[in-house]
Amino acid sequence: MPGTPRPAASAATHCPYCALQCAMRLTAATGLTVQARDFPTNGGGLCQKGWSSTGVVTAPDRLTRPLLRGNGGELVPVSWEVALDHIAATIREMQREHGKDTVAVFGGGGLTNEKAYQLGKFARLALGTRFVDYNGRFCMSSAAAGANRAFGLDRGLPFPLADLGGADAILLLGSNPAETMPPFVRHLAPVRGRGGLIVVDPRRSATAALTEDGSGLHLAPRPGTDLALLLGMLHLLLAERLIDRAYVEARTEGFEEVAASVGLWWPERVEQVCGVPVIDLQSAVRRLAAAAPAHGGRGAYILTGRGVEQSSQGTATVTAAINCALALGLPGRTGSGYGALTGQGNGQGGREHGQKADQLPGYRSIEDPAARAYVAGVWGVDPEVIPGKGVPAVELLRRLGTSGGPRALLVHGSNVVVSAPNAERVTERLRALDLLVVADVVPSETALLADVVLPVTQWAEEDGTMTNLEGRILRRRKAIEPPGEARSELWIWAELASRLRAPSTWPTEPAAVFAELAEASHGGVADYSGLTHDLIDATEAAGHGCYWPVPDAPDPSAVPDGGHGTPRPFLDGFPRPSGRARAVSVTYAEPADNVRAGAPLYLTTGRLLHHYQSGAQTRRVAELVASAPEPFVALHPLLADVHDIAEGDLVAVTTGRGTAYVRARVTADQRPDTLFMPFHWGGLGSANRLTNDRTDPVSGMPDFKVCAASIARVSAAVPELEVIA
Ligand SMILES: Nc1nc2c(c(=O)[nH]1)N[C@H]1C(S)=C(S)[C@@H](COP(=O)(O)OP(=O)(O)OC[C@H]3O[C@@H](n4cnc5c(=O)[nH]c(N)nc54)[C@H](O)[C@@H]3O)O[C@H]1N2
Ligand SMILES: Nc1nc2c(c(=O)[nH]1)N[C@H]1C(S)=C(S)[C@@H](COP(=O)(O)OP(=O)(O)OC[C@H]3O[C@@H](n4cnc5c(=O)[nH]c(N)nc54)[C@H](O)[C@@H]3O)O[C@H]1N2
Ligand code: SF4
Ligand SMILES: [Mo]
Numbered sequence: 001m002p003g004t005p006r007p008a009a010s011a012a013t014h015c016p017y018c019a020l021q022c023a024m025r026l027t028a029a030t031g032l033t034v035q036a037r038d039f040p041t042n043g044g045g046l047c048q049k050g051w052s053s054t055g056v057v058t059a060p061d062r063l064t065r066p067l068l069r070g071n072g073g074e075l076v077p078v079s080w081e082v083a084l085d086h087i088a089a090t091i092r093e094m095q096r097e098h099g100k101d102t103v104a105v106f107g108g109g110g111l112t113n114e115k116a117y118q119l120g121k122f123a124r125l126a127l128g129t130r131f132v133d134y135n136g137r138f139c140m141s142s143a144a145a146g147a148n149r150a151f152g153l154d155r156g157l158p159f160p161l162a163d164l165g166g167a168d169a170i171l172l173l174g175s176n177p178a179e180t181m182p183p184f185v186r187h188l189a190p191v192r193g194r195g196g197l198i199v200v201d202p203r204r205s206a207t208a209a210l211t212e213d214g215s216g217l218h219l220a221p222r223p224g225t226d227l228a229l230l231l232g233m234l235h236l237l238l239a240e241r242l243i244d245r246a247y248v249e250a251r252t253e254g255f256e257e258v259a260a261s262v263g264l265w266w267p268e269r270v271e272q273v274c275g276v277p278v279i280d281l282q283s284a285v286r287r288l289a290a291a292a293p294a295h296g297g298r299g300a301y302i303l304t305g306r307g308v309e310q311s312s313q314g315t316a317t318v319t320a321a322i323n324c325a326l327a328l329g330l331p332g333r334t335g336s337g338y339g340a341l342t343g344q345g346n347g348q349g350g351r352e353h354g355q356k357a358d359q360l361p362g363y364r365s366i367e368d369p370a371a372r373a374y375v376a377g378v379w380g381v382d383p384e385v386i387p388g389k390g391v392p393a394v395e396l397l398r399r400l401g402t403s404g405g406p407r408a409l410l411v412h413g414s415n416v417v418v419s420a421p422n423a424e425r426v427t428e429r430l431r432a433l434d435l436l437v438v439a440d441v442v443p444s445e446t447a448l449l450a451d452v453v454l455p456v457t458q459w460a461e462e463d464g465t466m467t468n469l470e471g472r473i474l475r476r477r478k479a480i481e482p483p484g485e486a487r488s489e490l491w492i493w494a495e496l497a498s499r500l501r502a503p504s505t506w507p508t509e510p511a512a513v514f515a516e517l518a519e520a521s522h523g524g525v526a527d528y529s530g531l532t533h534d535l536i537d538a539t540e541a542a543g544h545g546c547y548w549p550v551p552d553a554p555d556p557s558a559v560p561d562g563g564h565g566t567p568r569p570f571l572d573g574f575p576r577p578s579g580r581a582r583a584v585s586v587t588y589a590e591p592a593d594n595v596r597a598g599a600p601l602y603l604t605t606g607r608l609l610h611h612y613q614s615g616a617q618t619r620r621v622a623e624l625v626a627s628a629p630e631p632f633v634a635l636h637p638l639l640a641d642v643h644d645i646a647e648g649d650l651v652a653v654t655t656g657r658g659t660a661y662v663r664a665r666v667t668a669d670q671r672p673d674t675l676f677m678p679f680h681w682g683g684l685g686s687a688n689r690l691t692n693d694r695t696d697p698v699s700g701m702p703d704f705k706v707c708a709a710s711i712a713r714v715s716a717a718v719p720e721l722e723v724i725a
Contacts, residue, residue: 011479012037012540015050016110016459017612019156019342019469020181022046024053026460026479032057040162040544040563041468045183048624049612055621056458057480059442063455064484075453080485083452084492088499090435091127094408100128100387103435104396104406107134107355108413109344112464112476113528114513115489116346117361117520118506119412120354122493125379126502130387131406133357135414136350137393138421141699142314143304143340144351149315149584150322151331152576153525154351154363155471155548156342158331158569160562161187166335167299168291169196171284173226173321174307174705175341178206179609185210192216196291196300198284200226201307202604203634203676204669217284221274223602223674224591224706226308229281230320231588232270235262236285237327244294244329251574252326254583261585273588275671292328292336299335300328306343307606310704314696316586323583331581332570342469344613349467352526352548353517357390361517362524371524378520379504392700394421394693401432408435412489415614417445419679421702422657423688439489444616445682455486462488463510465536472545472563473528475536525575527551530565539564591706592694593656595673599708601639602674603655605687606705611680619680628678631685632665635711636672640664645713653677655690655709664713675709 009028014021023039024046026032032054038044056062066083067075078086094102105123107116116134123132144154151158164170164187177184188210191197197216199208208218221229237243238259248255267278291297302325308317318340325331325338342348354361361378364371366389376383390396397420399405409430420426430436430449438450441458461482467473482488490513494506507513511533522529527549538556539546544563546554554564562568573579595602610628611618618624633653635645645651647666652659653675662677662685670676679687692703 009479011477013459013477013479014466014474015046015345016053016056016617017049017345018181019344019347020184021345021466021468021474022050022183024050028480032460032480040160041470042183043186045186047182048610048627049618052621052623054460055623056441056617057460059620061443061620062483063440063442063447063453064486065455066485067453069451080487083454084495084499087435087437087452088496091408091500094434098407101131102406103127103129103408103410104131104400105129106393106396106409106411106414106416107132107350109134109136109139109347109350111346111350111413112462112466112510113346113349113353113517114464114510115412116350116355117353117517118490118493118513120359120361121379121504122497124386125381125504126493126497126500128387130390131396132355132390133393133396134350134355135393135416135419136344136347136356137700138310138419138702138704139306139343140340140347140351141392142309142311142318142696142701145315145699146318146322147340150319150582151570151574153569153574155569156348157339157470159337159339160470160567163335163337163562164188164301165190167191167196167301168194168297169198169288169300171198171200171288171300171302172207173200173302173304174309175303175305176201176205176207176307176606177341178210180343180607181341182609196287198287200229202602202671202674217280217287219276219280219284220671221276222671223604224311225274227313227317227320227586227588228265228270228273229276230317230324231262231265232267232281233285233324234258234320234327235265236267236282237289237324238262240285240289242285242289242295243327244292247294247329248326251332251580252583253578253580255326258323258583258585261587289328292330293333294329299333300330301336302330302338304340307705309340310701311706312592312694312696312701312703313589314701315698319584319586326581326583332574334568334571346466348469348471349465349473352467353521357392357396360386362521363526364524374523375520378516381503385503392695394695394700394702397426397429398693400429407433409433409437411436411438411446415444415446415616417449418614418616418682418686418688421688421691421704422693423686424658425693439492440616441486442616442620444614454492455484456492457482457486457488461486463533465514465533467548471547473531473536473548473550473565474545475533475540522551525549530554592703593692593707595708599655599710601709601711603653603677603690603707603709604674604705605677605679605691608678608680611678613680614682615680630663631678631681631687632663633711634665634667634670634676636670637666637668638672639711640666643711643713645711649713652712652714653690653709655692655707657692658689660685660687660689661714675711
């Protein structure tokens with residue numbers, strides 16, 4: 001039986017889904033039940049996904065046995081011995097013939113810190129491959145690249161969420177927390193009360209709608225033009241002499257060059273490029289400036305989300321947002337700041353411990369000789385053994401099964417068939433592999449293509465740690481036994497490491513893996529070395545948890561302002577050689593796949609409240625499916641009229657990559673020139689059949705948020721569409 005409860009067990013843990021990591025209690029009696037817990041992040045609230053999260057534990061098709069593709073092409077249940085022996089033998093043979101790099105690894109930002117750490121170590125030491133990357137490349141890579149370059153450190157929010165409540169203005173760029181993190185909205189209440197919420201989104205999203213009670217301002221630019229908007233904002237700040245000169249002089253470098261670079265971005269030009277009226281731009285800039293400490297305000301924040309980051313200009317756009325924040329003197333001050341809202345459950349920790357192509361634990365560079373020597377010491381190997389850097393996710397997927405590219409792939413925690421850009425091509429690449437191994441809790445679209453499927457434990461069934469969007473390290477606690485033969489990935493990697501005769505030791509207990517992770521992170525940017533599972537428990541029990549960097553063991557009996565560790569890392573300076581933040585000038589370019597004759601509409605993509613990511617989990621929860629049963633495209637009534645499309649009609653949306661077939665949803669929340677599709681479904685209605693896999697040169701982020709498209713009504717008589725007609 002899936003999810004057999006341990007009698008009367010009860011565990012204080014956090015939600016399995018997003019980076020807000022709302023606090024919950026799981027109680028296992030006759031079934032598994034969820035209660036919300038009070039914690040500073042969620043204030044006792046959960047969204048519908050959190051409330052219904054046990055639905056994934058009891059999913060009827062939960063994976064409970066290893067599966068191996070038989071000669072007839074069917075996936076058949078086998079023992080763990082058979083599955084693991086097959087993987088190890090195949091890998092050994094392939095590597096003998098083609099070299100170590102013939103095997104690649106794809107990880108996930110939903111994995112616990114312990115698993116993310118062990119996966120990076122497994123790739124480098126047990127497989128000896130440089131090809132490891134993960135789905136965070138689709139998520140936080142632009143924000144991470146921008147923050148690392150400007151501040152020397154990438155912690156999504158370098159301040160506690162509760163700090164937002166003290167501000168007079170918040171500029172929210174391309175983020176829709178009213179749907180993607182509903183309990184977060186409570187932190188916006190005070191600023192809304194002061195009329196200071198400014199939302200930049202081409203759609204009238206649920207978050208944009210929050211501004212309509214007179215509490216703020218909604219700017220709706222053309223998709224993919226945010227960089228121009230931000231250059232225009234900085235231009236206005238300079239023109240209207242709203243810069244915090246004292247801060248710029250004391251705490252930044254490179255600002256004068258940046259100031260000179262925005263000279264041509266006068267508001268009328270911004271209006272032309274972005275479609276945002278001059279008066280709205282002025283009003284946004286003035287509200288923000290009035291809130292800044294230099295002008296006597298209570299404080300201001302600039303926050304970015306995937307709407308501006310998921311672009312082939314993502315790093316430049318984040319940089320432009322940071323430049324505005326520096327101009328206003330916000331980062332590194334209590335009550336003001338810049339931050340990026342991390343998305344996945346462990347999106348923050350998942351990008352710190354070594355599952356990135358160029359990274360070693362502690363957010364160290366795999367190309368830094370000192371870092372290699374230190375981590376090799378912890379692992380008990382020669383630094384020479386650690387491979388060099390690999391390639392970012394989109395490039396990795398592109399190379400699979402090509403001549404000279406990897407011929408085997410191990411996937412742990414991602415459903416790329418649905419979530420990667422230009423997904424049809426990704427599917428082709430996966431089919432071209434000699435060995436595809438997918439570890440998952442359910443038969444995701446990607447698992448169904450695999451040669452070997454490994455059933456793994458999920459949140460309610462495991463211990464570990466997660467680092468939330470504020471860099472707060474939290475405990476995940478086990479409430480029930482895993483179903484059938486599902487096993488932890490820590491055990492799987494230990495078994496494979498032993499079969500592959502890997503060096504080093506491979507603990508399987510999460511607390512032991514954490515101890516090793518902490519040691520490996522010591523002295524790195526993301527330093528967890530002061531912590532243990534027990535100390536995290538104690539700091540959570542004291543009310544706040546603990547923020548990295550945390551080089552020294554915290555004392556849970558004293559509760560400092562904001563929490564243990566380092567709630568606000570930039571107060572005394574930025575961790576760069578000069579101690580100053582770096583302003584970097586950036587230039588705007590039109591979207592890579594811009595509107596044109598034949599493809600006159602912008603297509604943008606994003607999320608719905610009721611589904612999570614590729615939908616592998618939430619499409620298995622009945623109450624969520626009832627609320628959001630199928631994919632759709634949202635379009636404006638004027639556009640619908642032009643194409644003779646009515647609500648509920650079946651339509652074809654076509655881009656340079658292909659065509660998707662979905663129902664039309666007609667709504668004035670859209671710009672008339674812009675289509676919106678959620679990406680939570682696979683098959684013919686999948687948004688990622690359409691998206692562009694061109695990437696940002698700095699971060700490797702693909703262009704999920706803008707490409708050129710056309711739309712047409714289709715007849716339900718098309719035979720291949722009968723399934724959705
Ligand atoms: N319900 C739900 N919640 C989630 C998730 C989920 O799948 N479902 N996923 C989690 C994860 S991993 C992440 S990364 C976060 C993401 O959280 P968000 O960043 O809030 O999510 P998105 O819906 O991808 O994008 C936000 C907004 O960007 C807008 N947008 C689109 N194009 C543009 C543009 O060109 N410019 C601007 N300014 N805005 C644009 C969209 O209309 C959308 O309203 O959510 C997390 N929470
Ligand atoms: N068009 C478009 N595409 C997008 C985006 C967009 O805005 N627009 N957003 C992008 C973003 S921000 C993200 S984060 C990605 C996310 O997209 P994916 O990487 O596909 O994320 P999930 O759907 O969460 O997939 C996680 C998989 O891991 C499984 N799983 C859960 N826990 C575990 C575990 O502990 N171990 C293992 N092995 N498996 C586990 C789940 O069942 C699921 O199948 O999508 C990206 N794709
Ligand atoms: S907001 Fe995120 S963490 Fe909170 S209940 Fe919803 S999905 Fe879970
Ligand atoms: Mo994400």
